[in-house]
Amino acid sequence: MDRPPAASDTVRIPVWDGGVRLFHWTLLGAVGIALATGLLSHILWLRLHLIAGVAVAPLLLWRLIWGGLGSRHARFADFAYSPRAVLADLRARLAGRHRLYLGHNPLGAMMVFALLAVLAALLASGTLALGGMLKQGPLAFALSYATGRAVLGWHKILGWALLGMILAHLGGVIEESWRGRQNLVGAMITGKKRAAAAMAQRKLAARTGLALGLFAVLAVLGAGGVVALARLPGRGVPPATQDPVYAEQCGACHMPYPPELAPAAVWQALLDDLQHHFSADASMSSALVAHIRTYLLANAAEHWDTLPAWSFRARDPADPVRLTATPFWKRRHARIPAAVFANAKIGGRSQCDACHRDATTGRFAPQAIHVPVAW
Numbered sequence: 001m002d003r004p005p006a007a008s009d010t011v012r013i014p015v016w017d018g019g020v021r022l023f024h025w026t027l028l029g030a031v032g033i034a035l036a037t038g039l040l041s042h043i044l045w046l047r048l049h050l051i052a053g054v055a056v057a058p059l060l061l062w063r064l065i066w067g068g069l070g071s072r073h074a075r076f077a078d079f080a081y082s083p084r085a086v087l088a089d090l091r092a093r094l095a096g097r098h099r100l101y102l103g104h105n106p107l108g109a110m111m112v113f114a115l116l117a118v119l120a121a122l123l124a125s126g127t128l129a130l131g132g133m134l135k136q137g138p139l140a141f142a143l144s145y146a147t148g149r150a151v152l153g154w155h156k157i158l159g160w161a162l163l164g165m166i167l168a169h170l171g172g173v174i175e176e177s178w179r180g181r182q183n184l185v186g187a188m189i190t191g192k193k194r195a196a197a198a199m200a201q202r203k204l205a206a207r208t209g210l211a212l213g214l215f216a217v218l219a220v221l222g223a224g225g226v227v228a229l230a231r232l233p234g235r236g237v238p239p240a241t242q243d244p245v246y247a248e249q250c251g252a253c254h255m256p257y258p259p260e261l262a263p264a265a266v267w268q269a270l271l272d273d274l275q276h277h278f279s280a281d282a283s284m285s286s287a288l289v290a291h292i293r294t295y296l297l298a299n300a301a302e303h304w305d306t307l308p309a310w311s312f313r314a315r316d317p318a319d320p321v322r323l324t325a326t327p328f329w330k331r332r333h334a335r336i337p338a339a340v341f342a343n344a345k346i347g348g349r350s351q352c353d354a355c356h357r358d359a360t361t362g363r364f365a366p367q368a369i370h371v372p373v374a375w
């Protein structure tokens with residue numbers, strides 16, 4: 001057992017190189033934003049959540065490269081302890097013994113690998129959920145809504161697990177700082193730890209040029225691949241433009257609702273009774289009705305795999321034709337006060353395009369929501 005060194009016979013030994021420190025603090029920033037916007041806040045913060053989440057990808061790539069090419073204590077080999085060593089470290093701690101490690105101690109090292117693994121799993125599950133549910137990002141071409149929805153559950157569980165692990169990591173840092181009489185947060189800023197001069201190991205230099213070059217090449221290739229995949233048409237996504245006759249006739253009094261917002265049976269019922277169309281008489285020539293019927297039935301909700309196409313299928317039996325009477329619509333708009341809908345800038349619940357800037361395309365992306373009235 002090594003005693004914590006007395007101040008007199010210690011020196012400040014460089015431990016954490018610039019590559020580790022920069023990684024650590026930028027990762028903390030990105031993960032902090034992603035966790036706050038993901039766990040605590042609202043779908044309207046999705047844009048910021050995605051920016052922070054995407055930033056984690058190059059950081060992880062960098063850490064993987066630096067784990068092979070960084071200076072001594074940055075390398076994974078420096079803190080790849082066996083399970084036996086981790087257990088021995090845990091036992092020693094429980095017995096109140098303390099040993100100073102210049103790099104990560106065995107328990108801390110295990111947490112570093114676990115954090116990196118959970119972050120990678122969060123990135124993967126986030127990309128799967130985004131692709132399946134919102135048909136955005138590199139996997140939108142391949143994934144079904146049902147898959148995305150299932151994975152979102154895992155994404156949330158992993159998010160809470162990450163939060164717990166970060167708290168445990170903080171606890172470990174505090175415990176180790178206290179026992180070793182050494183400010184480990186400061187060490188991650190300055191890069192230096194206080195230790196007996198005899199502990200200093202021979203320098204193992206970083207191969208910075210090679211690491212940066214490798215990072216640049218892989219980052220550019222990765223980003224190019226992601227952008228190319230994200231451009232592919234989303235799976236089960238209807239065309240963004242509408243039939244012009246439909247748009248003109250059914251867009252005369254309100255926005256022309258995208259056909260995927262209702263199942264075929266609802267469109268049939270609506271078209272069969274245009275004279276008594278809510279408070280209006282929307283009757284039109286039978287040729288127009290036939291044209292519109294063909295278009296609506298060919299593009300009804302059953303044919304598509306988007307969030308709106310799935311969400312508006314369940315109907316209120318008492319008022320099956322209204323979108324705004326569906327359980328989904330009511331649930332998602334429950335927090336918006338009636339006075340907001342009544343505001344002249346919006347003009348009622350049925351004016352989806354007053355708040356959803358992409359409403360006529362049928363996408364209803366969270367990033368395109370903009371309520372033009374303060375609430």
Ligand code: HEC
Nearest residue numbers: 249250252253257278279280281282321322323324348350
């Ligand atoms: C003459 C004007 C007029 C025309 C033309 C018209 N509508 Fe409507 N529509 C209305 C009114 C009024 C409402 C009720 C809006 C409200 O309650 O705020 C309505 C409501 C709706 C709703 C329910 C919206 C909600 O709040 O959930 C749907 C769906 C709809 N219309 C589809 C159509 C389709 C499809 C066509 C073309 C066949 C069409 N409308 C043509 C006037 C019209």
Ligand code: HEC
Nearest residue numbers: 043308323324332349350351352354355364365366369371
């Ligand atoms: C007053 C503005 C407003 C109007 C009008 C409005 N919405 Fe929304 N809508 C919102 C807001 C805000 C949210 C996000 C609410 C939340 O999740 O807490 C939302 C959420 C949604 C979502 C979920 C989006 C997602 O990916 O999570 C859909 C789909 C949607 N609205 C469809 C509609 C349709 C269809 C209409 C018209 C019948 C409509 N909205 C009218 C403001 C509006």
